Amino acid sequence: MRFTDERSSSMHRKSTHRPADRPGPPRGGDRSHATEGAGGPAPTGSLIVVSNRQPYRHEYETDQSGESEKTADSGRSITVDEPTGGLTAGLDPVVQQTDGTWIAWGDGEADFDVVDDNDCVAVPPDEEAYTLRRIDLCEEAVDSYYYGFSNRVLWPLCHGFPDLTEDRANDFDWYRTVNERFADAVADHADAESIVWLQDYHFALAPRMIREAVPQGTTIAQFWHVPWPGPSTFRYCPAGGNLLEGLLGNDLLGFHVDRYVDRFLECVDRFLPAATVDRNRGTVRYDGTTTQVVATPMGVDARSYDQTARSIDEEAFASLRSEHDVPHPDDAVIGIGVDRLDYTKGIPERLAGLERFFERYPDWRGEFTFVQKATLSRTDIPVYERHGELVRSEVERINSRFGTDDWQPIVYTESYLEEEQLCALYRAADTMLVSPLVDGMNLVAQEYVAASVEETGDTLLLSDRAGAHELLGTHAITIDPTDIDGIANRLADALAMPIGERRNRMRTLRDRVFDADLERWMSVQFDWIARVRNDPDRRLSGERDSDSDSDSDSDSDSDSDSDSDPDSDSSLDSDFPERTPPV
Numbered sequence: 001m002r003f004t005d006e007r008s009s010s011m012h013r014k015s016t017h018r019p020a021d022r023p024g025p026p027r028g029g030d031r032s033h034a035t036e037g038a039g040g041p042a043p044t045g046s047l048i049v050v051s052n053r054q055p056y057r058h059e060y061e062t063d064q065s066g067e068s069e070k071t072a073d074s075g076r077s078i079t080v081d082e083p084t085g086g087l088t089a090g091l092d093p094v095v096q097q098t099d100g101t102w103i104a105w106g107d108g109e110a111d112f113d114v115v116d117d118n119d120c121v122a123v124p125p126d127e128e129a130y131t132l133r134r135i136d137l138c139e140e141a142v143d144s145y146y147y148g149f150s151n152r153v154l155w156p157l158c159h160g161f162p163d164l165t166e167d168r169a170n171d172f173d174w175y176r177t178v179n180e181r182f183a184d185a186v187a188d189h190a191d192a193e194s195i196v197w198l199q200d201y202h203f204a205l206a207p208r209m210i211r212e213a214v215p216q217g218t219t220i221a222q223f224w225h226v227p228w229p230g231p232s233t234f235r236y237c238p239a240g241g242n243l244l245e246g247l248l249g250n251d252l253l254g255f256h257v258d259r260y261v262d263r264f265l266e267c268v269d270r271f272l273p274a275a276t277v278d279r280n281r282g283t284v285r286y287d288g289t290t291t292q293v294v295a296t297p298m299g300v301d302a303r304s305y306d307q308t309a310r311s312i313d314e315e316a317f318a319s320l321r322s323e324h325d326v327p328h329p330d331d332a333v334i335g336i337g338v339d340r341l342d343y344t345k346g347i348p349e350r351l352a353g354l355e356r357f358f359e360r361y362p363d364w365r366g367e368f369t370f371v372q373k374a375t376l377s378r379t380d381i382p383v384y385e386r387h388g389e390l391v392r393s394e395v396e397r398i399n400s401r402f403g404t405d406d407w408q409p410i411v412y413t414e415s416y417l418e419e420e421q422l423c424a425l426y427r428a429a430d431t432m433l434v435s436p437l438v439d440g441m442n443l444v445a446q447e448y449v450a451a452s453v454e455e456t457g458d459t460l461l462l463s464d465r466a467g468a469h470e471l472l473g474t475h476a477i478t479i480d481p482t483d484i485d486g487i488a489n490r491l492a493d494a495l496a497m498p499i500g501e502r503r504n505r506m507r508t509l510r511d512r513v514f515d516a517d518l519e520r521w522m523s524v525q526f527d528w529i530a531r532v533r534n535d536p537d538r539r540l541s542g543e544r545d546s547d548s549d550s551d552s553d554s555d556s557d558s559d560s561d562s563d564s565d566p567d568s569d570s571s572l573d574s575d576f577p578e579r580t581p582p583v
Helices: 086-097 140-160 171-189 205-212 238-249 256-272 304-308 314-324 346-359 382-404 419-428 444-453 484-496 499-515 516-533
Strands: 011-018 047-051 057-060 077-083 102-103 120-123 130-136 195-198 217-222 250-256 276-278 284-286 289-293 333-340 370-375 410-413 431-434 457-462 478-479
Touching: 011 217, 047 086, 047 171, 057 382, 077 086, 086 516, 102 171, 130 171, 140 171, 171 205, 195 205, 195 516, 205 217, 205 238, 205 419, 217 516, 238 256, 250 516, 256 276, 256 284, 256 289, 289 304, 289 516, 304 419, 304 444, 304 499, 314 333, 314 419, 333 346, 333 419, 333 444, 346 382, 346 484, 370 382, 370 419, 419 444, 431 444, 431 484, 444 457, 444 499, 457 499, 478 484
Parallel strands: 047 102, 047 195, 102 130, 195 217, 217 250, 250 289, 333 370, 333 431, 370 410, 431 457, 457 478
Antiparallel strands: 011 077, 057 077, 120 130, 276 284, 284 289
């Protein structure tokens, strides 16, 4: 199954063809017959979703040689990629119900051949139920906004790697410019009854920009899918005060787990003295707006993974064997890892733990095979390329050390897996290692549990630093992703665990994954949106608080590392890296 570039949750796309002139269950047991709600959760009021990635992408159909057709005639064929998994697929029917608007970067080769004069196209192609508004980004904008500030600064910083940040010239300027472009697009579509829902760290500045451009009654919400760092790490963020001001333009700001909420409130309290933080209520009052900050752990479409896993036949296992050298589950004990090739995922540490396992438990040599599915990600960023080289070299070294003529301890693949192949891999596995050094949630762990339909009882080894540990930690096998000996020993414990205990653990894990699935998560989001929407005190009739009348674009930096002067009229603390303010 193909993976999005944003996180390691599976996101497979279905392709259809369109001409260019036409835009176009028992607890813990069998869940396959669970009934769906009528259309799933939906908000009251028109919904405007804002995301970096779009739900539908138009590409020129490739000919038999693999070249894209770029003929000028209007009858040329265009491929429409449609979502069939993950958040995008979950949100798509909700936006359809509300006759809403989805605003996203148009990154498909043929995207702007099918839009109208306002860069809009009706989707889905066969139903035209809502409007997809595409933002056209030039190559420099993509490099600086996406590959630059978003993924060279915010990604490593939010995951606790400030030493890996690269604050390149012009990256923040482009980040702000792209946020302005998206905010302007929202303003074109929003009215006083609209709900604007932004997704993730690509739009930290946009909420306040939107707030200043839309009617007072518009509700603005955002979900931050990655971790939030503590003040000791966030202080290294270039223009960190501007980001906090931007996020406090939201009526509702969501994170996966409570510790990220706590860290965000700590950062606001530390770096934005003009803000009023109520930690008991989880609210921040700033510049005339009250922002409710909540923890709502995201789930997966558990029913879909369950049903696909139950449909797996012998042909799917044979495909894994012939195409990816994965042993048949009848022939070996199998462990798996499924990750993007990202330095946050802890793959080198996992490999070191596997090496220690084969050292300490030699009886498992020739009996246990670990399959690591890695997905290339952000290869234009040097640290990702270096990380991939490290992982490949470690796999080769370990296989050279322990491998035999007819057995390799680690099967490594970066190849694309079809949806059925991924679920077959989940089913084939006796155990899964999910060992990120830090992770906002980690949806792969939940996918694996949802697809574990065997009665033999599979096990999950889960990092205590993944957000998913708060949901699954009591019945997963907890590991410290940096403890090499601990990984080896806990893996041995999992493989030796009695079948009854394995079954009981997995049944409880499945209960939790199904009870907190993607539909439930969206329902909770819209419940919170309704609460803040109906709160009469969320804004003071458009007036700003008397103690927070500073310009939201004010410079957040200073020559000093000390606290801001109490006599200063700046609302931002000075404890951020010195840099040239954006213009």
